[in-house]
Every structure is written in C-alpha cells, then in structure tokens.
Amino acid sequence: MICEPACRMNFKNLREYLAWLYYQYLLITGIYVLEPWEKSIFNSILFSAIAMVIYTSYVFVPIHVRLALEFFSGIFGGQPESTMALMN
Amino acid sequence: MTESSANKLLNGDACHRTANGRKASKNGFVKNHCLFQQPHKYRRPREKNQNVTHNSSLYKKPFSESFEETPLLVAVLTYMGYGILTIFGYLRDFLRHWNIEKCHVARERDEQKDFVPLYQDFENFYTRNLYMRIRDNWNRPICSVPGAKMDLVERVSHDYNWTFEHTGKVVKDVINMGSYNYLGFAENTGTCADAAIEATQAYGVGVGSTRCEMGNLDIHEEMEQLVARFLGVESSMAFGMGFATNSMNIPALTGKGCLILSDELNHASLVLGARLSASTIRVFKHNNMQSLEKLLRDAIVHGQPRTHRPWKKILIVVEGIYSMEGSIVRLPEIIALKKRYKAYLYLDEAHSIGALGPNGRGVVDYFGLDPKDVDIMMGTFTKSFGAAGGYIGGKKELIDYLRRHSHSALYATSMSPPVAQQIITSMKIIMGEDGTTLGADRLRQLSENTTYFRRKLREMGFIIYGNDDSPVVPMMLYMPAKIGAFGREMLKRNIGTVVVGFPATPIIESRARFCVSAAHTRETLNTALEAISEVGDLLQLKYSRREQPLPSLGWMSEESLLQD
Numbered sequence: 001m002i003c004e005p006a007c008r009m010n011f012k013n014l015r016e017y018l019a020w021l022y023y024q025y026l027l028i029t030g031i032y033v034l035e036p037w038e039k040s041i042f043n044s045i046l047f048s049a050i051a052m053v054i055y056t057s058y059v060f061v062p063i064h065v066r067l068a069l070e071f072f073s074g075i076f077g078g079q080p081e082s083t084m085a086l087m088n
Numbered sequence: 089m090t091e092s093s094a095n096k097l098l099n100g101d102a103c104h105r106t107a108n109g110r111k112a113s114k115n116g117f118v119k120n121h122c123l124f125q126q127p128h129k130y131r132r133p134r135e136k137n138q139n140v141t142h143n144s145s146l147y148k149k150p151f152s153e154s155f156e157e158t159p160l161l162v163a164v165l166t167y168m169g170y171g172i173l174t175i176f177g178y179l180r181d182f183l184r185h186w187n188i189e190k191c192h193v194a195r196e197r198d199e200q201k202d203f204v205p206l207y208q209d210f211e212n213f214y215t216r217n218l219y220m221r222i223r224d225n226w227n228r229p230i231c232s233v234p235g236a237k238m239d240l241v242e243r244v245s246h247d248y249n250w251t252f253e254h255t256g257k258v259v260k261d262v263i264n265m266g267s268y269n270y271l272g273f274a275e276n277t278g279t280c281a282d283a284a285i286e287a288t289q290a291y292g293v294g295v296g297s298t299r300c301e302m303g304n305l306d307i308h309e310e311m312e313q314l315v316a317r318f319l320g321v322e323s324s325m326a327f328g329m330g331f332a333t334n335s336m337n338i339p340a341l342t343g344k345g346c347l348i349l350s351d352e353l354n355h356a357s358l359v360l361g362a363r364l365s366a367s368t369i370r371v372f373k374h375n376n377m378q379s380l381e382k383l384l385r386d387a388i389v390h391g392q393p394r395t396h397r398p399w400k401k402i403l404i405v406v407e408g409i410y411s412m413e414g415s416i417v418r419l420p421e422i423i424a425l426k427k428r429y430k431a432y433l434y435l436d437e438a439h440s441i442g443a444l445g446p447n448g449r450g451v452v453d454y455f456g457l458d459p460k461d462v463d464i465m466m467g468t469f470t471k472s473f474g475a476a477g478g479y480i481g482g483k484k485e486l487i488d489y490l491r492r493h494s495h496s497a498l499y500a501t502s503m504s505p506p507v508a509q510q511i512i513t514s515m516k517i518i519m520g521e522d523g524t525t526l527g528a529d530r531l532r533q534l535s536e537n538t539t540y541f542r543r544k545l546r547e548m549g550f551i552i553y554g555n556d557d558s559p560v561v562p563m564m565l566y567m568p569a570k571i572g573a574f575g576r577e578m579l580k581r582n583i584g585t586v587v588v589g590f591p592a593t594p595i596i597e598s599r600a601r602f603c604v605s606a607a608h609t610r611e612t613l614n615t616a617l618e619a620i621s622e623v624g625d626l627l628q629l630k631y632s633r634r635e636q637p638l639p640s641l642g643w644m645s646e647e648s649l650l651q652d
Contacts, residue, residue, distance in 0.1 A: 009625055020626075027627060030169030032569035033221040035248055038176055 143377075146420035148456050153375075153415050153555045158566065158596065159631055166566045166596045170218075173568055177217030192250040214590060222572030223249040225587050231258060233276040234267040236607035238584065262579070263616050265602045266586035270443040270559050271530045272607030273474030273514045279522065280474065280513045287509035295502045300491075303502035311508045315479050318515050319449065320459040323488075324481035326511075327496045328503045330438060330468035331357040333478030336496035338405070338434070339365040340489075341464070346401040347387050349380060349431070351417075353410050358436060362405065368392070374413065377421045380404070384429045402431040408440025408451040408467075412593055412601070414554020414562050416444070419451050423461045434464040442472025443559050448518045448531045454557070472518075475510040477503050534559060534606040537613060541604050544617050549630035553599070561602040562588075563620075563629070570627050571598045577626065581619040 011017040026032040031042050144151075183189040193216055196206055207216075224245060232239040240259040243252045267274060275281055287307065297303035308326065316324040327333045338361030342348060346367040350358065353374045362369050370387070373379040384402065391398045404426055406417045417435070426433045437450040445453025450467065452459045459465060465481040480490060491497050518527040538559045545552050551564040565571055565587065575587045578600075589598040604613075624630050 023626075024628060027567060027569045027573055028165050028169065030173045030567065030569045033173070033218075033572050034176060038179075042172070042176075 143421055143424075146424060151416075151418070151555070155413070155415075155553050156551045156632060156634060158564075159633060162566050162631055163596055166568070169567050169569060170595065173218055173221075177213060180217055181213070192247075211591060218568065219589075220249055222568075222575070224252070225572060225575030228584070229254075234264055234269060234274050235272065236264060236269075236605060236609070236612055237261045238264045238267075240579075240584065259579075259582070261582065263583045263612055264605075265616055266584055267605070268439065268471035268603055269474065269605045269607060270439075270472045270534055270603065271448070271474075271514070271518065271527075272533075272605050273472065273510075273517075274607075275474065279517065280510050283513040284506040284510045288506045291505035293504050293506060295504060297501065298499060299497055299502045305502070305505060305508075307505050307508045307512070308502060311503075311512050312479075314512055314515055316481055318519060319465055319481040320452075321465060321481040321483070323484040323486075324465075324479050325487050325491060325497065326469075326477055326479045326503060326508075328477050328500050329496070330470050330476070330478035332496040332500060333466060333468070333480060334358050334436060335361040335364065336500075337464075337466070337480055337490060337494050338362055338403075340494040341365070341434075342367040342401055342403050345392065345397075345399065346403065347392075347399040348403050348405055349383050349387075350405045351375065351407065351410075353413060354405060354407060355411070355436065355438065358405050358407070358434075367403075368399075374410070375415055375418055377418055377425065380422070381425055381429075384425060384431060388429060402429070403434055404431050405434045406436070408435060408437040408444065409555075409558050409560055411439050411560055412562060412588065412599075414552075414558040414560040414601075416440070416454070416555040416558055417451060419455050419457060419462075423457060427461070432463045433461075434466065435462045437465065437467035438478075439471060439560060441467040442518060443534065444557065446531070448472070448527070469507075469511045473511050473514045475507045475514070477507060477511070530606040534604065537604045537606065537608055537610075540610070541602070541613055541617070544613075545620070546632070546634075548617075548621050548624060549632045550620075550624060551631050559604040561604060562599045563602065564631065565598045565600055565627075565629060566596060566631070568598065570629065573627055574600055574623060574629070577623045578619060581623070583616050583619050 009020065011020065023032075026039075029042070031039050034042065180189065184191040184195075194207065196203070200206075224243075229241040229243070230238050231241050238261075240262050242255045242257040242259050244255055245252045273280055291305060291307065295303045295305070299308070312324050312326055315326065316322065327336075334355070334357035338348070338358065342362075342365045344366050346365070348362045348365070348367050348369045350362055350369055350371050351374055352371045370383050372383050384404075387399055387402055390396065404422060406419075406422060408419075409416055419435070422433065425431070435451070440454070441450040442448045444451055447453050449459075450465075452462060452465075459481075463482055464486065466478065467481075468478045469475040470477070480487065513522075516522050517524070518531070520527050535557070538557060538561075542552060542556060542561055545561065545563060553562040553564065554560065565574055568589065571587045571589050575585060578585045586601045586603075587598070588601055593599060602616075608616075
C-alpha cells in the first residue's frame with residue numbers, strides 16, 4: 001500500500017524519501033494531530049516495545065530453537081549412542 | 089393478527105426502525121405484490137449496489153451513482169488511528185481532571201459535584217480531544233465575496249487551536265471549492281448586485297415586521313409569483329431562513345397520528361421538523377426503494393401502533409441532492425411509489441434547485457417529471473441564487489394553509505428587500521427572462537464543470553461518492569489525521585476546501601467535499617485538480633481499486649463500466 005504509489009512521488013534523495021515515510025507513519029497512526037510531547041510519548045512507547053520484541057527474540061529464540069530441535073530429534077531421530085554403550 | 093403486530097403491541101415504537109424490514113418479509117401474503125422487487129440477489133462485491141439502475145424504464149437517461157466500498161486495510165487503519173487518538177484523549181482528560189493541565193473548555197463547577205454529568209458523552213469527548221486538534225480547518229473567516237476566488241483572514245494559534253489570533257494579514261485569491269455557489273451568483277458586481285443596490289435604495293434593508301403584519305412588501309409578492317412560475321406550481325411562499333422553512337413547516341403539515349417516512353441521510357432541519365411535528369417517524373435506507381416500499385406497505389397494512397387505525401397522512405420526506413453523499417434522489421421511483429400507496433411527498437431541493445436539470449429547475453426538471461406530482465416542493469435561495477431564505481411551492485390550498493399555520497410565516501420577520509431582489513434578478517436570469525443567454529450559459533458551464541471535475545478525480549484514482557451529475561463531489565479521506573492534513577495542505581497551495589468528519593458523516597467515512605460552481609473556469613479547475621492530485625500523492629489518498637478505463641475510449645467506456 002505504501003510502496004506502490006510511492007513511485008509517483010519523485011524523490012530527490014533518500015532523506016526526502018525517509019521524511020515522506022515518517023509523514024505516512026504520522027498520518028496512518030493519527031499522531032499527526034497530536035502535540036509534540038504526546039508524539040514523543042507515543043514514539044517512545046512504540047519503539048521501546050519494538051526494541052523489547054527484538055531483544056527478547058534475540059535472547060530467547062536461539063535457545064528455544066535449540067531445545068525444539070533436540071526435542072524433535074529425540075522423537076524422530078535414531079537411538080542415542082549412550083544406550084548402545086550400556087548394552088556393551 | 090400476525091406475529092409482527094403482536095410484537096408491536098409489546099414493544100411499542102422502538103423496535104420498528106430496526107426490525108421493520110425483516111417483519112414485512114415474514115408477512116408472506118403481501119410480499120408478491122411489491123412494485124419494486126429485489127432485482128437480483130447477487131451483488132458485485134466491491135460496489136454497494138448503487139450502480140445498477142433498478143427500474144430503468146422509469147428513467148429517461150442513465151442514472152449512475154457509485155459508492156465504492158471502503159478498502160478493508162484502510163478501514164482497519166482508520167479504526168486504529170481513532171483508537172490511538174482516543175487513548176490520548178483519555179490521557180488528556182485524566183490530566184485535566186487532576187489539574188495537572190489547564191482545562192480550556194467548560195466543565196462542571198464544584199457546586200455541581202455529584203449532579204448528572206454534563207460533559208461526559210461521546211460527542212463532548214470527541215469535540216474536546218479530536219476535533220479541537222484540527223479545528224483550524226473550520227470556521228476560517230473570509231473577507232471577500234465567496235465567488236470562484238476569495239480572500240481569507242490569516243490566523244494563527246499558539247496553543248494548539250484552543251484560541252486563535254488574527255495576524256492582520258490576508259491570504260489573497262484562494263480558490264474556493266467549498267461554497268454552495270453552484271451558478272456563481274455570489275457576486276459583488278453585475279446585474280444582480282446592481283438590482284440589489286437599487287432595492288436597498290428604494291426599500292432599505294430592514295423590514296422590521298412579519299409578513300402578516302406590516303412586513304409584506306410588493307417585492308415579496310412579485311418574488312413569490314416568480315418562484316411559482318419558475319417551479320411550475322400553482323403557488324409558492326418564501327421564508328427568510330432555509331433551515332426554518334423545513335423545521336417550521338413540517339410541524340404545520342403533519343401532527344399526531346401521521347407517519348413521516350424519512351431518508352436516513354436527511355438534513356438536520358428535516359429531522360428537527362419531523363421531531364417537532366410529533367408524528368411517528370420511520371427511517372428508510374438511503375435512496376433505497378425496496379426499504380421505502382416495505383415501510384409503506386407495513387404502514388398501510390398495520391396502521392398505527394396499538395390502535396391499528398389507519399395513519400391520517402403518510403409523508404415521504406426526501407432531499408434532491410444529498411449534500412454529504414452527492415447522490416440524487418430516485419425521484420421517478422418515489423413518485424411511482426407515492427402514487428401507488430397514496431402518500432404525500434415532501435421534496436427538499438436545497439442543493440438541487442438551480443444546480444440540476446436542463447433549465448435549472450431542480451430534480452423534477454432533471455428527470456423530466458411533472459412538478460405537480462410532488463406535493464410539497466421546498467428549496468432554498470441560499471445556494472444557487474446567491475441570496476438567503478427558503479421557499480415552499482405547491483397547490484394553492486397548501487400554500488394558503490401554510491400562510492395561516494406555519495410558525496415561520498407568522499412569527500419570522502420577512503425577507504430583506506435586497507435579498508428578495510437578488511432572488512428575483514437571478515431567477516429571471518436563469519429563466520432567460522432578462523433577454524440574454526447568461527443563465528443558460530451558467531447552467532451549461534456548471535454541468536460541464538461537474539462532469540469534468542468528477543471524471544478527472546476518478547481518473548486520478550480517488551474514491552468519489554455520488555451521482556455523476558451532482559455538483560457536490562465528496563472525496564473520501566477516511567483517516568482522522570488526513571482530515572486535518574488535507575485541509576492544511578490544500579490551503580498551503582491556495583485552495584480552500586471543506587473537510588467533513590464525524591458527526592456529519594459516519595465515523596470512518598471522513599471526506600473532503602468539493603462544490604463545483606459555474607464561476608470556476610477550466611483553468612481554475614485544472615489548478616485545483618493539480619493541487620488535489622499532488623496532495624493525494626503526498627497523503628496517499630488514491631484509494632480506488634476500480635479498474636481505470638482505457639484513455640482512448642474516454643468517457644463512454646466509463647459509463648458502460650458503471651452500467652454493467
């Protein structure tokens with residue numbers, strides 16, 4: 001929705017394009033009409049939430065992926081070698 | 089007794105409006121005699137059903153109206169935007185309540201503590217926390233004649249629109265896309281202005297009395313005869329205020345034991361009049377003839393609630409052009425229904441008189457119908473005639489009755505003579521009685537401008553509501569922040585527009601409304617269209633998902649697209 005008609009806009013440089021994207025963000029969320037301090041509250045809440053999401057996914061996702069892989073390999077994989085050692 | 093009448097006994101009137109359609113269809117034996125049956129069950133998914141002319145035999149020319157459906161993503165984002173603004177509204181209300189922030193608006197005094205709260209309903213909340221933030225787009229003072237171009241008084245606000253102060257500067261030559269100046273008679277030079285000056289010199293400006301006392305001038309009599317001739321009715325009478333014409337005359341016409349069938353988008357003056365009249369009001373869906381017919385049949389079959397006596401009168405109240413949707417009433421079908429079910433018809437031509445029809449005589453002229461089929465022809469002089477006031481036309485008995493019973497005839501001061509003269513002169517120009525073709529030129533110019541402006545906007549990819557021939561052009565904005573941004577960006581480009589949001593429209597269907605005028609030249613319109621397109625790209629307003637017609641086929645292909 002954002003990208004397709006953006007080609008009609010003729011931007012001179014990246015800076016202008018980013019300014020336009022920020023303007024779209026203001027308009028769609030409705031914070032365009034808010035006072036500056038309200039804007040900063042909204043932005044800080046939103047960006048801290050996004051930052052927390054990214055941080056938690058960076059910290060916990062690899063552990064969960066490893067645990068899940070171990071769990072599934074335990075079910076579908078072959079016999080672990082340690083049991084073979086017990087037999088001997 | 090059918091099930092529906094039993095329900096009525098229990099629930100009274102309240103359940104009627106919502107459940108009526110369902111009830112009527114339950115009542116099997118009347119169902120098959122409907123004048124207008126549902127033509128087909130299938131609807132095109134992206135259109136709200138207005139594109140298909142249901143009873144094409146009644147229309148002399150294609151009747152194409154479109155209300156493109158809101159894209160889902162846009163609707164979701166709009167609700168999200170309102171959600172965010174509402175949260176901040178509550179935050180600000182909280183701060184005001186604990187005196188952390190200064191409260192600029194009226195609030196309860198300490199003495200009123202524990203009384204019923206006055207400022208807590210949704211509309212107050214909306215005004216305080218949403219409307220206030222973009223209030224600079226409304227009520228801008230104008231300091232010139234509101235013709236095709238106008239001058240605005242520049243104003244600034246240092247406290248986020250709570251107060252404004254004038255800088256003393258004037259914004260010159262702003263293109264006026266907002267005035268209801270359909271035929272361009274809002275002028276300070278030319279025949280009409282000269283005649284008004286002469287009338288002021290002869291009669292003065294104030295009258296100082298009502299029509300039935302000392303305020304009945306010969307110029308009023310002349311005007312009423314001219315209006316009757318213009319409309320093609322037996323007799324007519326004029327009032328000093330358009331709003332009061334509706335709100336004070338409907339109570340004179342109907343009363344207790346009468347039924348008013350009102351379109352859901354009728355103007356506030358009609359709603360107020362209907363409520364003041366103490367008649368029962370039932371609302372039908374906008375321009376939906378099936379809904380109206382169901383209500384009419386139900387009213388005739390069941391009569392009044394509880395007593396089941398027949399209604400004394402059934403009055404259908406509709407408007408010519410609906411000012412927020414740009415749609416034109418389906419008059420041929422309504423007249424067929426009214427004749428079949430013996431109801432009366434009240435037609436409010438506030439926007440359509442002068443603006444529609446080959447002779448500028450409103451919707452009746454537009455559809456080529458007989459004005460005698462409409463019982464009460466109401467209209468205003470405020471729009472196309474560039475004056476003020478309203479009229480009612482109809483049979484002589486009706487007008488004589490209204491002269492004696494209408495509040496606005498008995499108690500209101502009569503119309504100012506220069507205003508009456510402006511009406512007479514402009515009406516004569518429209519009728520061609522001044523010996524020139526100026527009126528015909530204006531009518532042609534308006535219809536060309538309307539077609540051109542609507543076609544261009546549609547080609548640019550905006551969602552435009554309404555009939556192709558209506559000079560009221562609503563363009564959808566949807567998101568709350570875009571209402572404010574659109575008005576400001578357009579004013580930056582020296583174009584004055586009207587933006588409309590809740591409560592005048594449903595909460596998500598905010599729009600900008602352009603009124604095309606005969607005073608606009610092609611260059612003016614092109615300048616405005618360029619700016620609209622630029623702002624449309626900047627704000628991402630080109631929501632339309634309708635396939636564009638091939639440019640080589642032009643206008644015809646678009647018409648056939650709409651007709652399929």
